[in-house]
Amino acid sequence: MPTKPPRICSCGKITPANVLCLCERRRKAETDKRRPSAHDRGYDSHWKQARRAFLDKHPSCAMCGKPAVVVDHKTPHRGDKAKFWDKTNWQSLCAHHHNSTKQSQERKQ
Structure with missing residues (x-):
C-alpha cells in the first residue's frame, strides 16, 4: 500500500x-x-434544530451525493448573524468534503 x-x-x-x-x-x-466556543459562535440549540430540519430536507452531500452529516455555510459567515441564518447560504455536505475540500477552499479566500 x-x-x-x-x-x-x-x-x-x-x-x-x-x-x-x-x-x-x-x-x-x-x-x-x-x-470563541462553538456556542458563542452561534452553534446552540436553535442551530441544532435548524440543522436537523435542513438535513432532513437535503440528506445528500452537495459535492458527491453521499449521505450528508454537516450543514455548511457556502460563504463563511465570520460572525455575521444574517449570513449565519440565511438558508440560501447553507449546503449539506458529507464529513469528508466538509473537512477537506471545503476547508482548503476557505483557506484560499
Missing part, C-alpha cells in the same frame, strides 16, 4: 505526512485559545 512522502514544515523540519510538527501544534493551540 502506498504511503504519502514526508513533507517540509514551514519551520523547515521534515515531518511525516499527516503529522503536525511541534511548531504547528503550538500555533494551533494559540489559535484555539483565542477562538
